[in-house]
Amino acid sequence: MANQASDCSRRLLLSCCIICGGSLYxxxxxxxxxxxxxxxxATGDVLAVQLSMEHNAAIESVRQELRSLHPDDSQIVVLKHNVWRVKGLIQVSRSIGDVYLKKPEYNREPLYSKFRLREPFKKPILSSEPSISVQQLQPEDQFVIFASDGLWEHLSNQEAVDIVQNHPRSGSARRLIKAALQEAARKREMRYSDLKKIDRGVRRHFHDDITVIVLFLDSNFAVHASSNKDFSLSLRGGGATVPPNSLALCAIPTELSNS
Structure with a gap:
């Protein structure tokens, strides 16, 4: 029964992409x-360009969206312990999972009481619909960093890009995670080595889980992808050769690591 309860509250936050016809979706x-x-x-710098939109109640536009979708619910977003949460429970407004906030029949035992809503609901509170953006790839595009919020809590977009750019490609994802953990330790006024010694279950109170994928792009990819000639797409470390007019899935990472 405990396994069923944890399944009802399980959450997956996801960024993924498809490369097609010279565009990154x-x-x-x-x-x-x-x-x-x-x-x-002109400068040799590598600038960070954010490609995705986040669904977190800390963002005013997300709170406005929730209120517009639930006009009769004054408690759809609640400021709890100085953190905005959907129904006072969860920070994200969209996810894969969290079925107890999408289907009322799961908002009951054996789900743990701390997850359950006290009042019944008729329409889904959370959504699984992704936000999709399209970026036309340019020869200047070097790499894409996909990471969970645990990384971005401690590193800015530009800091993460600088770390990848200023070091060898190998180990990029692990290097980003280490930088985030070092910053988490600094904020707690402790040493990184001491933070690493803490049991993973307890460390959840010091930093969020972190998963990182770094995808490196060939500098001439955009030119080939937009032409009518045969081309091959090289994802360094992935070894993928893609025939013309096909899709290259970013599920083939150059570097994948998690804390």
């Missing part, structure tokens, strides 16, 4: 984020 659910590193030829 990014779909996002929850508060994970996709950030592009783009080279500025």
């Amino acid at each position: 990014v779909a996002n659910v929850g508060d994970s984020r996709a950030v592009l590193g783009r080279l500025v030829k």
